[in-house]
Amino acid sequence: MAVELDRIPAQADRPSSPKLWLWLCLLSLFLLCGCAVVVLLSEVDLREQSDAVWGAALGASFLGWSLVCGLRVLYYLTRQHSADGWDAARAADLEGKLSQGRRLQQVLAVSVYTALRTEQSDALLQVDAVLEGTNALKAQPSRSAGGTVRHSRLPGDVNENPERALLRILKDLLSDFAIQLAELPDDLELALSLVIDSPLLEDRLGGVWQTALAESGIRQTVTLISWRGLEAIDQWLDQRSDDQALLLVVSVVLAPDAPQGTAETAVGLLLGNPGSQRELLPVANLHRPEQAHGESAGALIRATQLALSWASLPASGVEHLWRSGIGRKYHAAVTTVISEIKLPRRADRKVHDLDALLGHPGAAAPWVAVALAAQTVQRGCGPQLILSGVRCANAPLWVAVLTPVPPPMT
Template sequence: MKFWLVALGLPLLGWCVLLGLRLLVYLGADSAAKGWDQAREAELSRLMRRGRRSQQVLAVSLRTALGAAGEGCGLLNGNSALRARLSWQERSARHSRLVVDEALSLERRLIDPLAAVLGDLAVVLAKLPADRPLALLLETSNSIEEQRLVEAWAEAWRLSGIRQTTTRLEGSGPAVIDNWLDRRIEDQALLLVVAYQFAPEQVDGSAEAVVGLLFGNRLTQSTIMPMAYLHRPEAAENAVEECMSKALHQALDWVPLAACEVSSVWAAGSDATGHSLMTQAFDKAGLPVSASAGLHDLDAVLGHAGCASPWLAIAAASESIRDGGGAQFICSGGSSTGAWSWCSVVMPADR
């Protein structure tokens, strides 16, 4: 009996100990794996919430060759403003120009539409305290001397009557919105964007335009009712179909929004090759647009507006929503280093 207890009992006891140790190792590894999975899910959820941040569009104003009274309907209807006419350089070229009194000096031709845009935004800013922080992004495409531009801007700002003090921002294009959503989403400051192209060096196929937009943070701004929401823009780094398609789908996913729910698409700031690539991507993604319906090509209507192109598209899409339109998709040529184009979605405020 003792022999069998030793011969069988001890090995059995040893196997039980080994099995117990293996079970403990398995339970520990399983617990660690579940902990990593939970941590990963929490991190993915955090990154998704961060990616799906959006900016309030509080006000927009734009001036183009269509004139102040016909901006919204003119851009929606595709009324072309491109004409063969004398440029500011006194050379004949096909382009569009701001509706101004051409008897005025070059600076005055810029001051008037610039002051008008700032004045429109001042009406909304008047609803906020004078000490409300205001971050200013000013982008320009022109061939005028810097000192003359500084004087024109100072005069236009004085005429607008905006009371808030501004802090200048560095950067360009939708990359500024992308960075703002990452770093300043809890700021009390509003973001004021003013972009214009005036008297460009390359006139043929160009557009003179002045556009202003006022953005607010959803977490800190509740005084003004937003007219729309601009969701995080997504960059297509190269002029490659794969990059374009990836950026398009990611921009829709940031909302989230199905392609079939898009009401209109706005394209701006691309050359002929880029425009062809964009339309191919739209078609493959299933966006319900075509060259004859739902697709608004601002370059074909106005010409290339330089650094103002992406902001012009955002402003036009926001005005379309204000007039009762649905979700608007925007694809604009990159105006910042490292991005070939940007895709973004503007949604109605009640969504």
């Protein structure tokens, strides 16, 4: 659930303090009223009136004024105390929500396969190709359409059996993590967020996954969770921020139904709460993502500002901007956000439009951007901002921030 700072009530209304000049005037009025009572009720000539009568009248007037003044001061102090209590509770609530919003996960390991990662190139060359703007989107035979369409495709035989191709891809992906996971205890839990978009039926998908997992060499217990996309990060930070388990995200898009303008991708990320383990050095910090509450540019600007605030990062501190899975209807909103918040522009060669380079990655859109941005941070670059959509083109966009891990204190 998103941390909604907008729902925190406003500070208490403070009572106005008593005005000295007003109460001095009121004292004069009380004394005049006391004198008037003596004049109206006394049968004795005023020049013959005793000092005792005048003293009693003025004294009673002063006591009446003191009583009213005391009640006014008591009312002021009571309201002030109530406002202090409200503001203290509000400050505690705000601090708690800010602390909750600033929770983060550490990216411990990354594996990503796109059309730019061939058998002859490794992960670093793939990142270089993306940063240089190498285009992999081209007209070529498709696994699913049976003809030539413009898309990007993972390396391999286009006529390969989809089940065999998926098994091969998953084995490559999981073998990358098996190396890091070998350093961790066997009893460590891996919470799995798994999304596979392929022509295979659900039962066959499960069988392929279990086969790939069994042959990967991963010894830890893998438990499937229902959270998907960047919402999984949001939910994890709310519900399992103190957990010792690690979050394993696996997302594969293979032979999508309508391949025109799409990208076949396979991506995996291993994420952990800070301090959950000491064996693996974190690659980057992934801060709480924010989803825009609406389709307008204003909603996206608000989400971007919140995502930056969770990372305590000014917009000027963003070094690279990543766009992935953004539908045509959001292009104008994204352009407005970049202009209004003064983020890196395309002319700076620090804006990486994965939809233009690879095609729409579908359900893997946020994770491809996160993985490539994390590898960019790993190469020594600074903070990265990600704008991403999901497979449903009408769903609001997500904003996420990655920052380098601060060096350990000595």
